[in-house]
Amino acid sequence: MAGVTMWSAILCSALIFCFDCSEARTFGIDYENDTFVLDGKPFRYVSGSIHYSRVPYQYWMDRLTKMFAAGLNAIQVYIPWNIHEPFQGQYDFSGQQDVVTFLKLAHSIGLYVILRPGPYICAEWEFGGFPAWLLKGNSDIRLRSSDPRYIKAVDQWFDVLLSEIAPLLYVNGGPIISVQVENEYGSYFACDYDYLRFLRQKMIDILGNDVVLFTTDGDGIGYLRCGTLQGLYTTVDFGITYNPAQNFNVQRVWEPKGPLVNSEFYTGWLDHWGESHSHTDAAAFAKSLDLLLAYGANVNMYMFEGGTNFGFWNGAEYPPFKAIPTSYDYDAPLSEAGDITEKYVAIRQVISKYYPPPPIPIPPSTPKFAYGKITMNLVATIPDYLEKYTPGGPIKSKYPINMEEIDHYYGFVMYRHILKDNVSWPTTLDIMGVRDRGYVMINQIPFGIIERDKNTSVNITGVIGDYLDVLVENQARINYGNNINDNRKGLITNVTHNGDPLTDWLIYPLLENITLVQPFSLKHSYPKQNGHLSTPALYAGQLVVPMEAAHPMDTYFDMSLWTKGQIWMNNFNLGRYWPAAGPQIRLYVPKPVLKQGENTVIMLELESSPCIQDGNCFVTFMDQPLINGTVHPFLGHRHGKLGHHGYLP
Numbered sequence: 001m002a003g004v005t006m007w008s009a010i011l012c013s014a015l016i017f018c019f020d021c022s023e024a025r026t027f028g029i030d031y032e033n034d035t036f037v038l039d040g041k042p043f044r045y046v047s048g049s050i051h052y053s054r055v056p057y058q059y060w061m062d063r064l065t066k067m068f069a070a071g072l073n074a075i076q077v078y079i080p081w082n083i084h085e086p087f088q089g090q091y092d093f094s095g096q097q098d099v100v101t102f103l104k105l106a107h108s109i110g111l112y113v114i115l116r117p118g119p120y121i122c123a124e125w126e127f128g129g130f131p132a133w134l135l136k137g138n139s140d141i142r143l144r145s146s147d148p149r150y151i152k153a154v155d156q157w158f159d160v161l162l163s164e165i166a167p168l169l170y171v172n173g174g175p176i177i178s179v180q181v182e183n184e185y186g187s188y189f190a191c192d193y194d195y196l197r198f199l200r201q202k203m204i205d206i207l208g209n210d211v212v213l214f215t216t217d218g219d220g221i222g223y224l225r226c227g228t229l230q231g232l233y234t235t236v237d238f239g240i241t242y243n244p245a246q247n248f249n250v251q252r253v254w255e256p257k258g259p260l261v262n263s264e265f266y267t268g269w270l271d272h273w274g275e276s277h278s279h280t281d282a283a284a285f286a287k288s289l290d291l292l293l294a295y296g297a298n299v300n301m302y303m304f305e306g307g308t309n310f311g312f313w314n315g316a317e318y319p320p321f322k323a324i325p326t327s328y329d330y331d332a333p334l335s336e337a338g339d340i341t342e343k344y345v346a347i348r349q350v351i352s353k354y355y356p357p358p359p360i361p362i363p364p365s366t367p368k369f370a371y372g373k374i375t376m377n378l379v380a381t382i383p384d385y386l387e388k389y390t391p392g393g394p395i396k397s398k399y400p401i402n403m404e405e406i407d408h409y410y411g412f413v414m415y416r417h418i419l420k421d422n423v424s425w426p427t428t429l430d431i432m433g434v435r436d437r438g439y440v441m442i443n444q445i446p447f448g449i450i451e452r453d454k455n456t457s458v459n460i461t462g463v464i465g466d467y468l469d470v471l472v473e474n475q476a477r478i479n480y481g482n483n484i485n486d487n488r489k490g491l492i493t494n495v496t497h498n499g500d501p502l503t504d505w506l507i508y509p510l511l512e513n514i515t516l517v518q519p520f521s522l523k524h525s526y527p528k529q530n531g532h533l534s535t536p537a538l539y540a541g542q543l544v545v546p547m548e549a550a551h552p553m554d555t556y557f558d559m560s561l562w563t564k565g566q567i568w569m570n571n572f573n574l575g576r577y578w579p580a581a582g583p584q585i586r587l588y589v590p591k592p593v594l595k596q597g598e599n600t601v602i603m604l605e606l607e608s609s610p611c612i613q614d615g616n617c618f619v620t621f622m623d624q625p626l627i628n629g630t631v632h633p634f635l636g637h638r639h640g641k642l643g644h645h646g647y648l649p
């Protein structure tokens, strides 16, 4: 009977979505009976994580419906601060950032929401969700603490965000049953209880007392010591286990009574460029889920739908510095493209042992189409492009300036210095402060690649008046650990030549909206070649999608002949590609970014263009993903000697 009660409660709440319900809606904790209570009745959630920022908004309903069809009664959602406040005081809750609509969709389907508004979210997301402008002028800021500069920014952000959220609380007629404070705070060095008290009070001030506030930490005593606070319900996270009692004994140290909660039950795991794709066995996971449900635990499966790090939104771990790929598939029950997997079926079967299957069929996977090969054409080398298309011209500075100080937070910046001396023999250029990867050129001839904490010097030759260009890629701001404060990007120190700092720089930000000039008036600027390296350059192609009702469809970009770069489709930034490193070889292209007829593809190839190497100037659109390809742990540049100009490390 309990199962029927649950579905009737859900469908009832879904049908009476309202903001001014007459009957009291309550959600809380019954410590006596170790359970959550919903409207006075015992309640257990079986939840899955989905990040609206990683799924095209046109596909939100599709993924949420599939989660409901799996038998979930709740979803867990992070709110990345940086997509909603791109510049301090400028807010965006529209389109892909329309979190209120996303939560209302969940509610309309009959899913409750466990909300995790941060302000820090980790999540292998750029800077753990923090906006990069926090670092501007504050190179010594202490994030995730009572640092007044940080607290001021959080206070202003939470005034805006929590006011959007309050009407969606369960008590106010919405789907939100609980709200997490911070994120695995016990794993962070600061251990600042005043900071946690500030967050707790801020949430109470705006959300009121009728919502369950909780914390999540790894299931270790050491993590929990600094991770939680009186008045915040302590929960833990852990992966596959065959002894739930052991895992929950840690939670019981802080919560001797109350519901058992695994807030992040890992269905898979994250990937890094240059490392094999992570995999978690479906049967093993299902067995562990069965044990947890039989144990009476509340479970949130992290991730249930992983999605994609479009644009520059991937995060990174450190040390060593390891960037997260564009795919956030996570080996989750729903694939990056929302396809039903073996793991999904196994999970649905386990849940149906405890609750009646939901009254809807499992929606089908979306159709995929192999649009085949298209030819790419050179647009311009990056040095030429930036010289012509940097609005307002370059920034002039005696010494290099990091990206945050020029209000250019993501992607690429080119630093140019005009040689003041002749350099007849190869001498060493040191760029210790490269954050994170740089491409060194003299008059557009590639001299080498520099990488943070690895190879930070290149031998150069040149004459007075030559252009020394350093194109720097911000590969991601660290999203986890104690180094999250050390996240400035671009060139963060001087560049020295034979030990002497080079002065007088021109700084060109490469802007997100790659605008193209037809006909490509810069076509004469053909990339230079040095060994396997070619001048970083932009290439364009046209994908023609049939004018038929079934099209467009999801598809996958295969650029396995290319090396490393960025890719745009109709000016939508699909993300980073790095098939030379792996494991991701193809990028997911969701149907919503395509249109019938002509679709413009723009590629920024940073390292080694097949157009020059071997004339294979094309990319191919396939109907299958490839995120578990061969990996090259030396961070994936085509090995080989350069010519007389320089050498690869």
Ligand SMILES: CCCC/N=C1\SC[C@@H]2[C@H](O)[C@H](O)[C@@H](O)CN12
Residues within 6 Å of the ligand: 121, 122, 123, 124, 183, 184, 264, 270, 480
């Ligand atoms: C051993 C490092 C543990 C760090 N915590 C991780 S790695 C994957 C997940 C997500 O980042 C999630 O956002 C974190 O809360 C917990 N977690």
